[in-house]
Amino acid sequence: MNDTLLSLRDVACGYHDQTVVHHLNLNLRAGDIGCLLGSSGCGKTTTLRAIAGFEPVQDGEIRLAGERLSAAGHTLAPEKRRIGMVFQDYALFPHLSVADNVAFGIRKHPDKARITAELLELVNLASLGKRYPHELSGGQQQRVSLARALAPEPLLLLLDEPFSNLDGELRRRLSHEVRDILKSRGTSAILVTHDQEEAFAVCDQVGVFNQGRLEQWDTPYNLYHEPQTPFVASFIGQGYFIRGEMQSPDTVQTELGVIRGNRAYSWQSGSAVDVLLRPDDIVHAPDSPLQAQVLGKTFLGAATLYRLRLPTGTQLESVFPSQTDYAPGQQVGIRVAAAHLVLYPASAAAPANQEDGVRRFSGAA
Ligand SMILES: Nc1ncnc2c1ncn2[C@@H]1O[C@H](COP(=O)(O)OP(=O)(O)OP(=O)(O)O)[C@@H](O)[C@H]1O
CATH class of the missing domain: 3.40.50.300 (P-loop containing nucleotide triphosphate hydrolases)
Structure with missing residues:
Protein backbone atom coordinates (compact mmCIF):
# COMPACT_ATOMS: atom_id res chain seq x y z
CA MET A 1 0.00 0.00 0.00
CA GLU A 226 -14.30 -10.12 14.13
CA PRO A 227 -11.57 -11.62 16.33
CA GLN A 228 -9.45 -13.94 14.20
CA THR A 229 -8.33 -16.22 17.01
CA PRO A 230 -9.88 -17.54 20.23
CA PHE A 231 -7.15 -15.72 22.18
CA VAL A 232 -8.12 -12.34 20.71
CA ALA A 233 -11.79 -13.17 21.23
CA SER A 234 -11.20 -13.75 24.93
CA PHE A 235 -8.61 -11.02 25.44
CA ILE A 236 -10.58 -8.18 23.87
CA GLY A 237 -13.65 -7.25 25.88
CA GLN A 238 -15.16 -10.12 27.77
CA GLY A 239 -15.73 -13.29 25.84
CA TYR A 240 -16.54 -16.89 26.54
CA PHE A 241 -17.51 -19.93 24.50
CA ILE A 242 -20.35 -22.41 24.29
CA ARG A 243 -20.37 -25.57 22.20
CA GLY A 244 -22.42 -25.69 19.02
CA GLU A 245 -23.06 -27.74 15.90
CA MET A 246 -23.14 -26.26 12.41
CA GLN A 247 -26.55 -26.47 10.77
CA SER A 248 -25.87 -24.35 7.70
CA PRO A 249 -23.13 -21.85 6.76
CA ASP A 250 -24.60 -19.06 8.94
CA THR A 251 -26.53 -21.07 11.53
CA VAL A 252 -25.45 -23.03 14.54
CA GLN A 253 -27.44 -25.19 16.95
CA THR A 254 -26.56 -24.61 20.61
CA GLU A 255 -28.15 -25.30 23.95
CA LEU A 256 -29.40 -21.69 23.80
CA GLY A 257 -31.31 -22.62 20.64
CA VAL A 258 -30.48 -21.94 17.02
CA ILE A 259 -28.24 -18.89 16.54
CA ARG A 260 -28.05 -17.27 13.12
CA GLY A 261 -25.38 -14.71 12.31
CA ASN A 262 -24.51 -12.38 9.49
CA ARG A 263 -21.56 -14.27 8.02
CA ALA A 264 -21.05 -17.65 6.41
CA TYR A 265 -18.63 -20.41 7.41
CA SER A 266 -17.54 -23.16 5.09
CA TRP A 267 -17.49 -26.00 7.62
CA GLN A 268 -19.73 -29.00 6.95
CA SER A 269 -23.08 -29.14 8.66
CA GLY A 270 -22.77 -31.26 11.79
CA SER A 271 -19.24 -29.98 12.58
CA ALA A 272 -18.58 -29.19 16.24
CA VAL A 273 -17.74 -25.53 16.85
CA ASP A 274 -17.10 -23.13 19.71
CA VAL A 275 -19.39 -20.13 19.61
CA LEU A 276 -18.05 -16.84 20.97
CA LEU A 277 -20.50 -15.02 23.17
CA ARG A 278 -20.08 -11.71 24.95
CA PRO A 279 -22.07 -10.57 27.96
CA ASP A 280 -24.04 -8.15 25.76
CA ASP A 281 -25.05 -11.03 23.44
CA ILE A 282 -27.31 -12.49 26.13
CA VAL A 283 -30.14 -10.13 27.05
CA HIS A 284 -32.71 -10.02 29.80
CA ALA A 285 -36.07 -11.32 28.48
CA PRO A 286 -38.48 -11.90 31.40
CA ASP A 287 -41.06 -13.78 29.26
CA SER A 288 -38.58 -16.02 27.45
CA PRO A 289 -38.97 -19.80 27.81
CA LEU A 290 -35.16 -19.95 28.00
CA GLN A 291 -34.39 -19.76 31.70
CA ALA A 292 -31.14 -19.60 33.64
CA GLN A 293 -30.28 -19.52 37.31
CA VAL A 294 -28.44 -16.56 38.80
CA LEU A 295 -25.11 -17.65 40.30
CA GLY A 296 -23.69 -14.23 41.08
CA LYS A 297 -23.65 -10.61 39.98
CA THR A 298 -21.37 -7.59 39.80
CA PHE A 299 -22.91 -4.14 39.94
CA LEU A 300 -21.24 -2.00 37.23
CA GLY A 301 -23.23 1.22 37.71
CA ALA A 302 -25.14 1.65 34.46
CA ALA A 303 -25.52 -2.13 34.14
CA THR A 304 -25.11 -5.30 36.16
CA LEU A 305 -23.04 -8.30 35.04
CA TYR A 306 -24.78 -11.55 35.95
CA ARG A 307 -23.20 -14.98 36.03
CA LEU A 308 -25.84 -17.49 34.99
CA ARG A 309 -26.20 -21.26 34.80
CA LEU A 310 -28.30 -23.08 32.20
CA PRO A 311 -30.19 -26.27 33.16
CA THR A 312 -27.38 -28.26 31.48
CA GLY A 313 -24.80 -26.75 33.84
CA THR A 314 -23.18 -24.45 31.24
CA GLN A 315 -22.30 -21.08 32.67
CA LEU A 316 -22.76 -17.74 30.90
CA GLU A 317 -22.29 -14.06 31.55
CA SER A 318 -24.86 -11.45 30.71
CA VAL A 319 -25.19 -7.70 31.12
CA PHE A 320 -28.63 -6.62 32.33
CA PRO A 321 -29.86 -3.04 32.76
CA SER A 322 -28.97 -1.90 36.24
CA GLN A 323 -32.65 -1.60 37.29
CA THR A 324 -32.99 -5.40 37.25
CA ASP A 325 -32.24 -6.85 40.63
CA TYR A 326 -32.16 -10.64 40.87
CA ALA A 327 -30.75 -12.52 43.81
CA PRO A 328 -28.47 -15.55 43.49
CA GLY A 329 -30.59 -18.69 43.11
CA GLN A 330 -33.44 -16.94 41.22
CA GLN A 331 -34.47 -18.02 37.71
CA VAL A 332 -34.39 -15.38 34.93
CA GLY A 333 -35.55 -15.37 31.33
CA ILE A 334 -32.84 -14.72 28.71
CA ARG A 335 -32.55 -14.44 24.95
CA VAL A 336 -29.61 -14.50 22.52
CA ALA A 337 -29.09 -11.28 20.58
CA ALA A 338 -25.86 -11.90 18.64
CA ALA A 339 -25.70 -10.57 15.10
CA HIS A 340 -21.96 -11.25 14.76
CA LEU A 341 -21.69 -15.01 14.86
CA VAL A 342 -18.04 -15.78 15.61
CA LEU A 343 -17.13 -19.47 15.47
CA TYR A 344 -13.97 -21.54 15.81
CA PRO A 345 -13.49 -25.25 15.12
CA ALA A 346 -14.14 -26.95 18.46
CA SER A 347 -10.94 -28.93 18.56
CA ALA A 348 -8.53 -26.18 17.48
CA ALA A 349 -9.99 -23.46 19.68
CA ALA A 350 -9.41 -25.42 22.87
CA PRO A 351 -11.19 -23.11 25.27
CA ALA A 352 -10.64 -24.15 28.86
CA ASN A 353 -12.75 -24.00 31.95
CA GLN A 354 -11.63 -21.29 34.29
CA GLU A 355 -12.25 -21.21 38.01
CA ASP A 356 -15.41 -19.15 37.70
CA GLY A 357 -16.89 -21.90 35.51
CA VAL A 358 -17.28 -19.78 32.37
CA ARG A 359 -15.44 -21.32 29.38
CA ARG A 360 -12.79 -18.92 28.15
CA PHE A 361 -9.72 -19.47 26.05
CA SER A 362 -6.69 -20.67 27.94
CA GLY A 363 -3.49 -19.11 26.57
CA ALA A 364 -1.34 -21.65 28.40
CA ALA A 365 0.99 -23.52 26.07
N1 LIG B 1 17.30 -6.52 28.38
C1 LIG B 1 16.75 -7.75 28.36
N2 LIG B 1 17.53 -8.85 28.32
C2 LIG B 1 16.99 -10.09 28.26
N3 LIG B 1 15.66 -10.33 28.25
C3 LIG B 1 14.83 -9.27 28.30
C4 LIG B 1 15.33 -7.93 28.36
N4 LIG B 1 14.26 -7.09 28.39
C5 LIG B 1 13.15 -7.87 28.35
N5 LIG B 1 13.48 -9.17 28.29
C6 LIG B 1 12.55 -10.32 28.22
O1 LIG B 1 11.83 -10.25 27.01
C7 LIG B 1 10.47 -10.63 27.21
C8 LIG B 1 9.55 -9.54 26.69
O2 LIG B 1 9.76 -8.37 27.44
P1 LIG B 1 9.09 -6.98 27.05
O3 LIG B 1 9.67 -5.94 27.95
O4 LIG B 1 9.19 -6.76 25.59
O5 LIG B 1 7.58 -7.27 27.42
P2 LIG B 1 6.36 -6.26 27.52
O6 LIG B 1 5.26 -6.88 26.73
O7 LIG B 1 6.75 -4.88 27.12
O8 LIG B 1 6.01 -6.34 29.06
P3 LIG B 1 5.62 -5.17 30.12
O9 LIG B 1 4.19 -4.79 29.81
O10 LIG B 1 5.74 -5.87 31.43
O11 LIG B 1 6.59 -4.04 29.93
C9 LIG B 1 10.31 -10.93 28.70
O12 LIG B 1 10.38 -12.31 28.88
C10 LIG B 1 11.50 -10.24 29.32
O13 LIG B 1 11.93 -10.94 30.47
Missing part, protein backbone atom coordinates in the same frame (compact mmCIF):
# COMPACT_ATOMS: atom_id res chain seq x y z
CA ASN A 2 1.42 3.37 -0.96
CA ASP A 3 0.30 5.30 2.14
CA THR A 4 2.15 2.92 4.46
CA LEU A 5 4.58 4.81 6.68
CA LEU A 6 5.95 2.05 8.88
CA SER A 7 6.18 -1.57 7.90
CA LEU A 8 7.47 -4.55 9.83
CA ARG A 9 8.01 -7.64 7.67
CA ASP A 10 8.48 -10.98 9.35
CA VAL A 11 10.45 -9.39 12.16
CA ALA A 12 12.11 -11.46 14.86
CA CYS A 13 13.82 -9.68 17.73
CA GLY A 14 14.99 -10.32 21.28
CA TYR A 15 18.09 -10.27 23.41
CA HIS A 16 21.41 -12.00 22.70
CA ASP A 17 20.51 -15.31 21.05
CA GLN A 18 17.06 -15.49 22.62
CA THR A 19 14.12 -14.60 20.33
CA VAL A 20 11.31 -12.85 22.17
CA VAL A 21 9.16 -11.68 19.23
CA HIS A 22 8.51 -13.97 16.24
CA HIS A 23 7.31 -13.39 12.66
CA LEU A 24 5.90 -9.94 13.29
CA ASN A 25 4.09 -8.27 10.38
CA LEU A 26 2.33 -4.95 10.48
CA ASN A 27 1.75 -1.81 8.41
CA LEU A 28 0.99 1.60 9.87
CA ARG A 29 -0.54 4.20 7.56
CA ALA A 30 0.73 7.77 7.64
CA GLY A 31 -1.23 9.79 10.19
CA ASP A 32 -2.50 6.74 12.06
CA ILE A 33 -1.92 5.87 15.69
CA GLY A 34 -1.18 2.19 16.24
CA CYS A 35 -1.02 0.28 19.47
CA LEU A 36 0.88 -2.75 20.73
CA LEU A 37 -1.40 -4.30 23.33
CA GLY A 38 -0.77 -7.33 25.49
CA SER A 39 -0.11 -8.60 28.96
CA SER A 40 3.19 -8.23 30.77
CA GLY A 41 6.22 -9.87 29.17
CA CYS A 42 4.62 -10.57 25.76
CA GLY A 43 7.18 -8.52 23.81
CA LYS A 44 5.59 -5.08 23.29
CA THR A 45 8.50 -3.04 24.60
CA THR A 46 11.02 -5.25 22.79
CA THR A 47 9.19 -4.51 19.52
CA LEU A 48 9.10 -0.79 20.26
CA ARG A 49 12.83 -0.80 21.04
CA ALA A 50 13.53 -2.56 17.76
CA ILE A 51 11.53 0.09 15.87
CA ALA A 52 13.46 2.83 17.73
CA GLY A 53 16.77 1.15 16.84
CA PHE A 54 17.80 0.39 20.43
CA GLU A 55 17.74 -3.35 19.67
CA PRO A 56 18.75 -5.04 16.41
CA VAL A 57 16.36 -7.36 14.57
CA GLN A 58 17.37 -10.98 14.21
CA ASP A 59 15.29 -11.55 11.09
CA GLY A 60 12.95 -9.68 8.76
CA GLU A 61 13.06 -5.91 8.21
CA ILE A 62 11.68 -2.62 9.46
CA ARG A 63 11.00 0.19 6.98
CA LEU A 64 9.97 3.78 7.62
CA ALA A 65 8.83 5.98 4.73
CA GLY A 66 10.41 3.47 2.34
CA GLU A 67 13.82 3.49 4.04
CA ARG A 68 15.16 0.25 5.45
CA LEU A 69 15.96 0.96 9.11
CA SER A 70 16.65 -2.55 10.38
CA ALA A 71 17.39 -5.97 8.96
CA ALA A 72 19.56 -8.83 10.15
CA GLY A 73 23.07 -7.36 10.39
CA HIS A 74 21.90 -3.78 9.71
CA THR A 75 20.68 -1.33 12.37
CA LEU A 76 20.45 2.36 11.49
CA ALA A 77 21.38 4.37 14.60
CA PRO A 78 18.39 5.63 16.65
CA GLU A 79 19.28 9.31 16.14
CA LYS A 80 19.21 8.87 12.35
CA ARG A 81 15.69 7.40 12.22
CA ARG A 82 13.54 10.53 12.63
CA ILE A 83 11.66 8.73 15.38
CA GLY A 84 10.66 10.45 18.65
CA MET A 85 10.16 8.69 21.98
CA VAL A 86 7.97 9.34 25.00
CA PHE A 87 8.76 7.17 28.01
CA GLN A 88 6.68 5.99 30.95
CA ASP A 89 8.90 7.86 33.46
CA TYR A 90 8.98 11.08 31.34
CA ALA A 91 12.84 11.06 31.25
CA LEU A 92 13.08 14.87 31.38
CA PHE A 93 16.40 16.58 32.04
CA PRO A 94 16.09 17.72 35.68
CA HIS A 95 18.60 20.57 35.38
CA LEU A 96 16.88 22.14 32.34
CA SER A 97 13.79 24.34 32.44
CA VAL A 98 10.58 23.18 30.78
CA ALA A 99 11.29 25.37 27.73
CA ASP A 100 14.88 24.11 27.46
CA ASN A 101 13.68 20.52 27.73
CA VAL A 102 11.27 21.10 24.84
CA ALA A 103 13.99 22.85 22.80
CA PHE A 104 16.59 20.14 23.49
CA GLY A 105 16.24 18.32 20.16
CA ILE A 106 16.22 21.58 18.13
CA ARG A 107 19.03 23.44 19.99
CA LYS A 108 20.63 24.56 16.74
CA HIS A 109 17.41 25.46 14.94
CA PRO A 110 17.23 29.20 14.13
CA ASP A 111 13.53 29.22 14.98
CA LYS A 112 13.79 27.26 18.20
CA ALA A 113 12.18 29.95 20.41
CA ARG A 114 9.09 30.18 18.21
CA ILE A 115 8.74 26.40 17.83
CA THR A 116 9.15 25.88 21.59
CA ALA A 117 6.53 28.51 22.38
CA GLU A 118 4.07 26.95 19.91
CA LEU A 119 4.57 23.50 21.33
CA LEU A 120 4.16 24.71 24.92
CA GLU A 121 0.92 26.33 23.79
CA LEU A 122 -0.15 23.09 22.09
CA VAL A 123 0.35 21.03 25.26
CA ASN A 124 -1.25 23.70 27.45
CA LEU A 125 1.88 24.69 29.32
CA ALA A 126 2.46 28.15 27.84
CA SER A 127 2.83 29.79 31.26
CA LEU A 128 5.17 27.19 32.75
CA GLY A 129 8.18 27.39 30.42
CA LYS A 130 10.52 28.70 33.11
CA ARG A 131 9.72 26.02 35.69
CA TYR A 132 11.84 22.94 36.28
CA PRO A 133 10.53 19.37 35.96
CA HIS A 134 10.36 18.80 39.73
CA GLU A 135 7.97 21.76 39.97
CA LEU A 136 5.41 20.05 37.73
CA SER A 137 2.78 17.35 38.28
CA GLY A 138 3.17 13.96 36.59
CA GLY A 139 0.62 14.87 33.91
CA GLN A 140 2.41 18.17 33.20
CA GLN A 141 5.79 16.40 32.98
CA GLN A 142 4.36 13.98 30.43
CA ARG A 143 3.10 16.91 28.34
CA VAL A 144 6.61 18.39 28.38
CA SER A 145 7.96 15.06 27.29
CA LEU A 146 5.45 14.96 24.42
CA ALA A 147 6.33 18.51 23.33
CA ARG A 148 10.04 17.65 23.45
CA ALA A 149 9.49 14.57 21.29
CA LEU A 150 7.41 16.53 18.75
CA ALA A 151 9.87 19.43 18.40
CA PRO A 152 12.18 17.85 15.78
CA GLU A 153 9.07 16.87 13.75
CA PRO A 154 9.65 13.12 13.81
CA LEU A 155 8.12 10.95 11.11
CA LEU A 156 6.96 8.61 13.84
CA LEU A 157 6.44 8.94 17.57
CA LEU A 158 6.82 5.96 19.89
CA LEU A 159 5.07 6.10 23.26
CA ASP A 160 6.00 3.45 25.82
CA GLU A 161 3.23 3.15 28.44
CA PRO A 162 3.12 6.97 28.65
CA PHE A 163 0.17 7.21 31.02
CA SER A 164 0.82 4.36 33.40
CA ASN A 165 2.33 6.54 36.13
CA LEU A 166 -0.83 8.64 36.22
CA ASP A 167 -4.07 7.66 37.82
CA GLY A 168 -7.72 7.34 36.92
CA GLU A 169 -9.35 10.42 35.54
CA LEU A 170 -6.09 12.25 34.68
CA ARG A 171 -4.89 9.22 32.77
CA ARG A 172 -8.09 9.11 30.73
CA ARG A 173 -8.09 12.85 30.10
CA LEU A 174 -4.44 13.01 29.05
CA SER A 175 -4.76 10.03 26.74
CA HIS A 176 -7.63 11.73 24.88
CA GLU A 177 -5.68 14.97 24.76
CA VAL A 178 -2.61 13.25 23.34
CA ARG A 179 -4.71 11.67 20.61
CA ASP A 180 -6.15 15.10 19.73
CA ILE A 181 -2.66 16.65 19.65
CA LEU A 182 -1.23 13.91 17.42
CA LYS A 183 -4.23 14.05 15.10
CA SER A 184 -4.10 17.86 14.87
CA ARG A 185 -0.48 17.63 13.68
CA GLY A 186 -0.98 14.51 11.57
CA THR A 187 1.77 12.77 13.57
CA SER A 188 1.92 8.99 13.20
CA ALA A 189 2.56 7.07 16.38
CA ILE A 190 2.85 3.68 18.01
CA LEU A 191 1.70 3.37 21.62
CA VAL A 192 2.55 0.49 23.93
CA THR A 193 0.03 -0.31 26.62
CA HIS A 194 -1.56 -3.18 28.49
CA ASP A 195 -4.72 -1.14 29.04
CA GLN A 196 -7.40 -2.03 26.51
CA GLU A 197 -9.56 0.97 27.26
CA GLU A 198 -6.61 3.26 26.58
CA ALA A 199 -5.74 1.40 23.36
CA PHE A 200 -9.28 1.79 22.08
CA ALA A 201 -9.57 5.44 23.13
CA VAL A 202 -6.32 6.55 21.52
CA CYS A 203 -5.53 4.27 18.59
CA ASP A 204 -6.77 3.61 15.05
CA GLN A 205 -5.15 0.18 14.73
CA VAL A 206 -4.42 -2.15 17.61
CA GLY A 207 -2.13 -5.19 17.62
CA VAL A 208 -2.86 -7.91 20.15
CA PHE A 209 0.25 -9.76 21.33
CA ASN A 210 0.22 -13.24 22.77
CA GLN A 211 3.54 -14.62 24.01
CA GLY A 212 5.74 -12.88 21.45
CA ARG A 213 3.36 -13.23 18.52
CA LEU A 214 1.06 -10.62 17.06
CA GLU A 215 -2.28 -12.42 16.79
CA GLN A 216 -4.19 -9.64 15.03
CA TRP A 217 -3.49 -6.11 13.82
CA ASP A 218 -6.81 -4.44 13.22
CA THR A 219 -9.27 -1.69 14.13
CA PRO A 220 -10.77 -1.81 17.65
CA TYR A 221 -14.18 -2.55 16.04
CA ASN A 222 -12.86 -5.57 14.15
CA LEU A 223 -10.93 -6.88 17.13
CA TYR A 224 -14.14 -6.90 19.13
CA HIS A 225 -16.55 -8.10 16.46
